[in-house]
Amino acid sequence: QAKQAQTQVAVYDPAQDINSLERLETIQRLRKTIQEGRFLIQYQPILNIAERYINKWEALVRWEHPTRGLLRPAEFVPLAEESGLIGELDLAVLKQAVQDQKRLGGELTINFSAVTLAHPNWVREVVRALVDEALQPSLLWLEITESALLPERQKWLGGLVALRGLGVRVALDDFGMGYSSLAHLKQVPVDLIKIDKSFVAEIGLSQTSEDILRAMLQLASAFGLKTLAEGVENRTQLEWLARHGCHYAQGYYIGLPVAVEQAVEAAFTKAY
Ligand code: C2E
Ligand code: CA
Ligand code: CA
Ligand code: CA
Numbered sequence: 560q561a562k563q564a565q566t567q568v569a570v571y572d573p574a575q576d577i578n579s580l581e582r583l584e585t586i587q588r589l590r591k592t593i594q595e596g597r598f599l600i601q602y603q604p605i606l607n608i609a610e611r612y613i614n615k616w617e618a619l620v621r622w623e624h625p626t627r628g629l630l631r632p633a634e635f636v637p638l639a640e641e642s643g644l645i646g647e648l649d650l651a652v653l654k655q656a657v658q659d660q661k662r663l664g665g666e667l668t669i670n671f672s673a674v675t676l677a678h679p680n681w682v683r684e685v686v687r688a689l690v691d692e693a694l695q696p697s698l699l700w701l702e703i704t705e706s707a708l709l710p711e712r713q714k715w716l717g718g719l720v721a722l723r724g725l726g727v728r729v730a731l732d733d734f735g736m737g738y739s740s741l742a743h744l745k746q747v748p749v750d751l752i753k754i755d756k757s758f759v760a761e762i763g764l765s766q767t768s769e770d771i772l773r774a775m776l777q778l779a780s781a782f783g784l785k786t787l788a789e790g791v792e793n794r795t796q797l798e799w800l801a802r803h804g805c806h807y808a809q810g811y812y813i814g815l816p817v818a819v820e821q822a823v824e825a826a827f828t829k830a831y
């Protein structure tokens with residue numbers, strides 16, 4: 560009896576209030592950064608393996624926080640998703656990247672959160688960005704993750720199909736990281752799968768992982784899909800992927816994510 564009473568007493572914990580204050584402050588800061596267009600984008604080159612040239616760039620967002628330095632998406636994208644800011648952020652990144660494409664040349668690939676796909680105007684905003692910057696739709700790729708495909712597909716599938724009808728292409732990010740990957744390939748319009756870096760890291764180290772990778776590449780080709788391996792960090796991995804017919808490679812071995820100014824220089828000074 561006494562014990563039960565004890566657990567029901569709410570102890571005031573000042574640390575909790577301070578935490579939620581900090582959280583609110585961070586959300587306010589992030590909102591302002593998005594509204595003022597002060598977030599940064601780095602571009603990572605993607606290699607067309609067979610043709611040995613860079614023809615694609617992935618836009619990766621960063622936030623220069625006033626006190627915490629340059630933040631990676633892992634440190635603020637979850638907060639942006641929970642606070643409803645991610646739709647604005649993803650669309651703002653898209654607009655900036657479509658402008659930067661003029662200097663980068665080639666194709667552009669953008670990450671879209673599941674939450675962004677639920678944003679009421681997202682399809683219209685994508686089309687507007689393409690029209691405003693006169694970018695050919697077939698130069699734009701949208702990356703969505705497998706987990707994004709699970710909830711409320713009917714809300715955004717039509718929009719995705721419409722964009723794809725215009726020529727925009729769709730990549731399934733982090734492929735192989737769970738969920739029923741195979742089922743998704745049949746149910747959503749996808750042009751390319753991005754094989755998660757955890758599989759690439761095992762090339763040359765684990766026979767089982769190489770077998771899985773080979774199976775993924777075969778599966779993709781059976782579905783008529785292009786394949787991209789992410790997290791390529793050395794020559795051994797790149798050569799293995801080339802031998803097994805993977806179409807694209809992305810990773811530190813090909814090039815680091817860098818600001819638009821450095822991106823163009825960096826891409827063409829290295830031979831593959
Ligand atoms: P992701 O889409 O899987 O992006 C690849 C991540 O792997 C990037 O991390 C990239 O910097 C990192 N990476 C690239 N090459 C290598 C490599 O060779 N080895 C290793 N170990 N890592 C490599 P980053 O930039 O921290 O981004 C993390 C995640 O944040 C991304 O994962 C993506 O899901 C998300 N993200 C990035 N930008 C955006 C955005 O604008 N909107 C949304 N919604 N999400 C974004
Ligand atoms: Ca991605
Ligand atoms: Ca990925
Ligand atoms: Ca990943």
